[in-house]
Amino acid sequence: MDFFNHIGKMALGSRLRMLTEKITEDAAQIYKLYDIDMQPKWFPVFYVLSKGEEKTITAIAREIGHSHPSVSKIISEMSKKGFVTEKKDETDGRRNVVCLSEIGMQVTHQIEDQYVDVASAIDEIAAQTRNDLWKAIEEWEFVLEQKTLLRRVQEQKKLRESSQVRIVDYRREYQLAFRNLNQEWISAYFKMEESDFKALDDPEGYILNKGGKILVALYKEEPLGVCALIKMDDPDYDFELAKMAVSPKAQGKSIGWLLGQAIISKAKELGASKIYLESNTILKPAINLYHKLGFQKVAGRITPYERCNIQMELIIK
Template structure:
């Protein structure tokens, strides 16, 4: 249809629903053709009971990928048509199961041996005429979507596209208020601002830059929405601490944290650092996951000026490719 050529892949769901409606409409006519009083939507439940015998509602739902309420509704409709009986006791008397009635078993035998065989031949004919094998393609798509949903794939594409509009720049005095505001925002959301925070946020030039550190700012379409610092450490084990990373809530999902973290690591490399240290708190799960992705590893606890810090991590730059 021309509409789908215009909409493109955006209308995949609509196109599949239209195709499903056509197939379902034909399926209803086919049941009539074989004098079977049967609804197409019953078939998955009906086939499981025919193929494997009595099952609970839960077992059927898991096997055919439907919700339990949906299966319950179908079972009630099939029971009304005299094809199944529900609320039967299982062999061990501990579960209620659904099973085909004698009439249901008779219908199933006739349907599987005659009707289904004819349908297989007809479908094979379509496959032979088509350039692409839809049946095999469906199996492949089902597998791929099981690994990663369309939603997740679109989310990743959106994040990648938006990340291309992020620019990482060096700190300038005009960014001091943003540096302070973004950090105070996240700290006060989860913890309380401590004296060590105030020193760095109120006087970043004196506390960080003049001592050999760096501050980077992430601009999204020109607006500063993320910051991160590289603080020089007076420590025999570590050259710098990665600290004061903060991203505005309205910039979530644009990979700003990852881009800032990677830029800070690159800056540390350029300055000849061999190890970077950081402190955080385990309730900040997205942040901890980001640090692991950047290559940081958890280390035994060290003395810290922060009450909120309950995890310390390090990044050995000599082991990075």
């Protein structure tokens, strides 16, 4: 076990598989010890049917937590050995039901001593260990039902990568990234408009020199996200959140969320009480992000953008 002690938790699946294989190999020998011609993988199906009730393959699969194809294959193997019989359901001729054959029922009596001895052997193992494996398995199964290992790894990956994101103030060296990142998403869904060119070709003159701000998200020092606050000459709003763009290759790193939080904090520093934005409902991830940041839909206003079909505001508290 030196390998597993060295590699640790990353080999959890491999170690569990080895333990399962070891127990399964012993189980096959145990059946032979009691002169029972049965494969270990049949046992869940056999046990369900040993209660004497006829069941459909679907019902068996649901009860033991296996897939329908898996149970169907096991039934086929058990049928060849004469353990089960299949017949049409008397109440619904479209369905087949399965039950133990005479041979299968004989095994239910023959296996009783095996049940007793196996249970005692497992109790003996449990008495020699500090941890209750059965309870631990139940706990792991419950926790993984709430959130899978895959989902948990995805979240940890996102946390690690987002920790490598830095939000910085705009500098002239980021002008090309500011333009390209925005042009990339706009051109993918819509067309570039006059207001886009004004802001992207001259961010200093159109945004910064008028009291606005631009933030840039750096991932491993590469600019992969941008967002702007444009000063508004409007009695209802102080700034417009605009020109938010994140590179597709940076998805899953929380850059949009980090940029949104940073730009709202910047607006607070500037004394803003309300922020306005315009978007399009086809951009579902963006709309979801805005809602998550606290923006709410407002009645339509005059807009310079053809693509705009939703307007939102954030009241800063």
